[in-house]
Amino acid sequence: MQAQSSVTAMPRYYSLRIALFFGGYFLFGGVALPFFPIWLEVRGLTDTEIASCIAIPMALRVLLTPLAGAFADRAPNRRYAVRIFMVASVVIFLLAWPAESYWALLISTGAAMILWHLSLPVAEALALTGVRRFGLDYGRMRFAGSLSFILANLGAGAILGFVVPEAIFWLLAAGLFATMIAGFLLPVTPPELRALDDAAKPPERPARQVLGNPALLMMLAASGLVQASHGVVYSFGSIYWQQIGFSGVEIGALWAIGVVCEIMLFLWSGAFVRRLGDYGLLMIGTLAAVLRWSLFPLELGLFGFLLIQCLHGLTFGATYLGTQHAIARIVPEEMTASAQGIYAMITGILMAGVVALAGPLYATFTAGAFATMTVPALLALVVLLIYRRLEAAS
Secondary structure: OOOOOOOOOOOOOHHHHHHHHHHHHHHHHHHHHHHHHHHHHHOOOOHHHHHHHHHHHHHHHHHHHHHHHHHHHHOOOHHHHHHHHHHHHHHHHHOOOOOOOHHHHHHHHHHHHHHHHHHHHHHHHHHHHHHHHHOOOHHHHHHHHHHHHHHHHHHHHHHOOOOOHHHHHHHHHHHHHHHHHHHHOOOOOOHHHHHHHHOOOOOOOOHHHHHOOHHHHHHHHHHHHHHHOOHHHHHHHHHHHHHOOOOHHHHHHHHHHHHHHHHHHHHOHHHHHHHHHHHHHHHHHHHHHHHHHHHOOOOOHHHHHHHHHHOHHHHHHHHHHHHHHHHHHHOOHHHHHHHHHHHHHHHHHHHHHHHHHHHHHHHHHOOHHHHOOHHHHHHHHHHHHHHHHHHHHO
């Protein structure tokens, strides 16, 4: 039976409502990640313009994410913040349909995706509230997002076998709309109830002391580097696979297989966290990234790429899970959304830098561009070791 706070009753269907939001959020992501670059290519954008349409919004949201996290922490409730972000995202994205020029596409899709991204740290803070206050299993809630992602990969790939590529836009719009609806269903944890729970805690440490903790920042930087190492495959993986002869269904399957492994990790996340701890998960994810990007440029064929994509369950899944549990362990609940904002900011800076380089790297090296991603993965390994020493010394 799920544990509940002695002060605050758990809102009804808390876990399910968080899971529904993750499902909607990654429904959009499951279409956007493999097929948004292809839609931009159909609209006539060059490799460099495609990369910039992905990288520039990443860079801009870096400036907005900490503010969005602070806004969510101070809003009447966190659901309120998600509603604002997602309604604006849907409305702005629809303006991209008549857009034809590079600048019009950059502004409309970029603004919509920034707002979409801003909603996730807020929902993550709600999920960690469930972990801390009600004893919920984070991985089980996040599982819905992974399942939604894989269904979107396969479903969109299958649909595109029968319709024109322009239909990608409406698949993306449907994903954003589903996220918006799920955002309206999120549970509410008002500040006054959080204050009641916090009254029995030891005196709070200043936000600067908690969020500026060098060990925390090193951990977030290491995780951000591993996530950023996905930048080239996120930008040009589908285009590369299409160029070497894979069909839309096969491309969807290549994205989906990694998420299948991610789902398996999230389903049994409780056991993995107990056995490995957050540091162990981060280390495994980092080492898997070094291996994945070292092997990616080889002529592997469909079966070989399916095996390599299985490592996504570790490079993304283990890294992400380890980060979330580390935040839950280190950061007080009332600062969780701000901590998530800092994590998103760090990851956004690093990812934007990598994606900005992805266009020139892919244009120059093609398959070899993927091998360059071992650099941020190896750097993450060094930063993780620094984090371990800082935490041991504190």
